[in-house]
Amino acid sequence: MMNTAASQDRTFLLAGITWESYGSLLAIVGDQPVRITYEQGRLELMSPSFNHERCKKRLGRLVEILTEELNMPMIAGGSATFRRQDLERGLEPDECFYIQNVDAVQGKAEVDLAIDPPPDLVIEVDVTSSSIDRISIYAAMGVPEVWRYENGALNFYQLDTTVREYRTCNHSSTFTFLALVDVMRFLQDYSESNDTELCRAFRTWIRQYTTE
Numbered sequence: 001m002m003n004t005a006a007s008q009d010r011t012f013l014l015a016g017i018t019w020e021s022y023g024s025l026l027a028i029v030g031d032q033p034v035r036i037t038y039e040q041g042r043l044e045l046m047s048p049s050f051n052h053e054r055c056k057k058r059l060g061r062l063v064e065i066l067t068e069e070l071n072m073p074m075i076a077g078g079s080a081t082f083r084r085q086d087l088e089r090g091l092e093p094d095e096c097f098y099i100q101n102v103d104a105v106q107g108k109a110e111v112d113l114a115i116d117p118p119p120d121l122v123i124e125v126d127v128t129s130s131s132i133d134r135i136s137i138y139a140a141m142g143v144p145e146v147w148r149y150e151n152g153a154l155n156f157y158q159l160d161t162t163v164r165e166y167r168t169c170n171h172s173s174t175f176t177f178l179a180l181v182d183v184m185r186f187l188q189d190y191s192e193s194n195d196t197e198l199c200r201a202f203r204t205w206i207r208q209y210t211t212e
Contacts, residue, residue, distance in 0.1 A: 049128075074098065098120055099120045121144070144173065145173050
């Protein structure tokens with residue numbers, strides 16, 4: 001995965017933004033490729049780079065392959081906007097998935113975090129450092145697991161619900177057999193390959209693992 005100055009995301013930070021103004025901006029932006037992060041009056045706009053999108057799609061496809069090969073029901077939420085007015089926080093994940101709570105959102109066109117659970121797994125790619133701590137927003141919303149790719153390294157984060165903070169883990173809590181080192185090995189070995197080659201190799205590895 002690339003990580004050069006020319007492939008950095010462009011970010012803009014605004015302060016003193018009300019919750020109502022945040023909602024109005026979301027409506028204006030609509031489905032345009034702009035990420036908006038809001039936290040208690042601060043608002044950040046991010047225009048994703050090609051590198052950012054490539055990284056998040058690669059990781060997202062690995063999750064999709066895992067759920068297919070392990071026959072795990074899954075609903076992908078992509079970069080849908082998740083917000084909680086009571087927390088004064090909102091953001092769009094790079095990729096997100098409902099797996100354990102798939103039944104809770106099955107058939108829904110919209111997810112309301114006031115009554116619905118947050119995604120079970122979120123992918124976060126940091127090509128450019130954010131001015132807002134997005135990981136803390138996921139923790140406040142109660143997202144159980146985050147895969148974070150930053151500076152060429154991937155980390156698995158599992159939420160400690162007693163303190164609402166994440167701790168790093170060597171294995172995924174969603175896919176308990178999956179070690180961090182295994183995912184990193186595929187990302188590194190196929191960093192210069194196209195996505196089809198990466199996905200074929202990853203799928204073959206899972207099938208071999210599950211039949212042993």
